[in-house]
Amino acid sequence: MIRFSVNINKFATLRNARGGNNPDVVKAALDCERFGAQGITVHPRPDERHIRYTDVMQLKDVVTTEFNIEGYPDERYQQIIIEAKPAQATLVPDGPDVLTSNAGWDTIRNQAFLKEIIQELKKNGARVSIFVDPQPHMVEGAAKVGADRIELYTESYAREFLVSPEVAVKPYIESARVAHELGLGVNAGHDLDLNNLNFFAKSVPHLDEVSIGHAVVCDALYYGLENTLQLYLQKLKV
Numbered sequence: 001m002i003r004f005s006v007n008i009n010k011f012a013t014l015r016n017a018r019g020g021n022n023p024d025v026v027k028a029a030l031d032c033e034r035f036g037a038q039g040i041t042v043h044p045r046p047d048e049r050h051i052r053y054t055d056v057m058q059l060k061d062v063v064t065t066e067f068n069i070e071g072y073p074d075e076r077y078q079q080i081i082i083e084a085k086p087a088q089a090t091l092v093p094d095g096p097d098v099l100t101s102n103a104g105w106d107t108i109r110n111q112a113f114l115k116e117i118i119q120e121l122k123k124n125g126a127r128v129s130i131f132v133d134p135q136p137h138m139v140e141g142a143a144k145v146g147a148d149r150i151e152l153y154t155e156s157y158a159r160e161f162l163v164s165p166e167v168a169v170k171p172y173i174e175s176a177r178v179a180h181e182l183g184l185g186v187n188a189g190h191d192l193d194l195n196n197l198n199f200f201a202k203s204v205p206h207l208d209e210v211s212i213g214h215a216v217v218c219d220a221l222y223y224g225l226e227n228t229l230q231l232y233l234q235k236l237k238v
């Protein structure tokens with residue numbers, strides 16, 4: 001079974017646009033769980049443009065599915081992991097000023113840094129996943145630094161899917177195989193949507209989890225949140 005984690009960042013973007021508490025991000029997380037999500041993902045960025053530190057601290061007490069916290073592992077992020085104790089910590093190499101995540105880790109160049117951070121995060125009981133491009137040597141690097149899982153960065157899949165789904169998915173199939181052989185779990189995310197998800201889920205072996213946020217919230221505007229989550233869950237039945 002491929003697990004579906006809903007990234008709730010964009011609920012917070014909408015809330016922050018008016019300064020009040022509408023939509024209520026905690027309620028959104030609980031509703032996503034009620035409608036079938038098997039995990040809740042957040043990516044609290046340093047400028048708190050969507051998820052805030054205080055959201056994470058409220059969510060940690062109420063999320064009953066897998067809580068996944070993404071972020072660049074600076075001191076602020078490490079402190080969040082210590083306090084929130086999520087089931088999964090997903091390390092992303094984003095600079096503080098990026099619009100959204102735009103690359104995977106260079107697991108070779110950052111070997112020493114990642115090794116040390118991962119050891120520390122694991123002391124807090126978190127499973128550690130690292131965000132990588134679909135390149136077998138980066139997956140091998142992820143195993144060497146002690147990650148439990150990789151998250152395959154699917155932006156290029158989503159873009160190239162529009163031209164040729166088979167070509168787009170090829171590097172992901174290869175990377176997932178390598179990860180599995182090395183004993184790593186396989187997550188995936190970024191720009192997955194109702195059009196491209198089923199082909200990805202059917203094609204990529206050993207897929208444990210996808211995290212999807214932006215498209216879920218866009219689709220919910222048209223179909224409603226409960227229907228939208230059901231549509232995504234259907235696409236993951238392979």
Ligand SMILES: CC(=O)[C@@H](O)[C@H](O)COP(=O)(O)O
Nearest residue numbers: 009043070092100101189190
């Ligand atoms: C790590 C990742 O893949 C991202 O998709 C991320 O969580 C999205 O972040 P934003 O919602 O800030 O664009």
Ligand SMILES: NCC(=O)COP(=O)(O)O
Nearest residue numbers: 007189190191211213214
């Ligand atoms: N890890 C990817 C994620 O959480 C959501 O990415 P997106 O669906 O908002 O692009």
